Amino acid sequence: MKTIRTGLLAAVVAVGGWAAAPMAQAEDMNVTIVAGHPPVFRWVKHASQTFIPAVNAALEGTGHSISWSEQYGGSLAKVGDELEAVEEGLAEIGLVSSLFDPAKLSPQNVTYFTPFVSSDSTVVSSWMDELQHSNADMRAAWEENGLEYLGGGIGIDDYLLMTNFPVNSIADLDGHKIAAPGPAVNWLKGTGAVGVSGNLTTYYNEIKTGVYDGVIVFASAALPGKLYEVAPYITKVGFGAQYAGGIAANKDWYDSLPPEVQAALKAAAKADAEAYQQDLDASVTKFLGLMQEQGATITQVDQAFREEWAAGMDNVARLWAEKLDAEGKNGSAVLKAYMDTMRAAGATPVRNWDQE
Incomplete structure (x- = not known):
């Protein structure tokens, strides 16, 4: 409420x-x-x-x-x-x-339903x-x-996965509670992780007190929020930049x-x-370096990892668009407009959410 x-x-x-x-x-x-x-x-x-x-x-x-x-x-x-x-x-x-x-x-949230599109x-x-x-x-x-x-x-700069445990494979997420902002919780579907809705103002304390084991977050907020102190394992998955x-x-x-x-x-x-x-x-590269200096472990996944993650998800973009269509909000048109715009701007999405 x-x-x-x-x-x-x-x-x-x-x-x-x-x-x-x-x-x-x-x-x-x-x-x-x-x-x-x-x-x-x-x-x-x-x-x-x-x-x-x-x-x-x-x-x-x-x-x-x-x-x-x-x-x-x-x-x-x-x-x-x-x-x-x-x-x-x-x-x-x-x-x-x-x-x-x-x-x-709802139309403004299109980027959060289309991960793995662009990290720029x-x-x-x-x-x-x-x-x-x-x-x-x-x-x-x-x-x-x-x-x-x-x-x-x-x-918002490219989203990262920050956890209090190491992530070497998607299977490592199984059973862990991971917080994410709003619709980004959908990115966790298919991984075995338990998605929890959260925001930057609560992440630190809730990881510290064991409410969840990690967060999906971005570097430019993770440093000032001191999240590396409670979630020192940083995995650069390439979820993408957002609006x-x-x-x-x-x-x-x-x-x-x-x-x-x-x-x-x-x-x-x-x-x-x-x-x-x-x-x-x-700031992004600088902030990642500063977190590493403070003891964080940074790992960058390869394209195969990203493709496996994306392939394991439902087509959340299509489901979101169809829901908006049913509400008379032209979700499919918004999705196509955004994806067409990004491809024309040079993006190479891991999944072309609008074309499936």
Whole structure:
């Protein structure tokens, strides 16, 4: 059950007034930006260090300015509740984790149902960012929830397997509890492992206390989360890079803004995505090395291992697409659009999920 209280919307509207009247004459605006994750994670850090300064710079000389309230780390909304916080007007802008809102943003989760497609996070995130604007089904998912997608795609580097036991074969996973984010739990089907849904804010303690034996995670979060201390065996399986969400605004509020403010927000989101991805690309190899220095054992599997893993899975992409089709959400079209886009961008998927 979501934790956001809808009754608070009336109070927010009464104080801010943005839902009741256009802001065309406003010179200074109070804007709250929300994220469930804390600033230790890169996408939140860049909201503060890149997105906000870029908006402020773009507004210079326009007669408009913004006073920001930054609410991160669950102070206003927990992980997965960012969409509701923005939709209901508790915040004007949010780093919306589509990964943790699969019912409302189901088309956005296509990458998590298509593992082993591409390990290039720049390619995955940039094309997914583009699809949020160009693909009608993805665009509709945001708008149906009262949001305007600004950009700033949260690209996630190639997912790893981190465990408290060595993994030399897929058979080694049998019977072990492995946590994964949202739909990534499906990646464990066919391995013998027991998949458990989890997220970065709980991984460390739950491995430490024996709730599960490992996680599917990415290097750029594993280091700041110190997961190598409790899961020192790092297996580079090549699950692939992913798209986990982006920056979105309350649509009623956004539509009430002057055109120059709207343009500033979208230009800043683009700048945020570029800076974030450059930062991410520069960090992944470094972070793996630092974890190794701290005692982690890193193993890279071969193509045969990846093919065995992928072949042992159900076609989760096809099942996901058919489920969305039945709900009238054009899942098969979204799946084909994404896979076609990635193949055209040079990806060589281990399985062509849409063609089976």
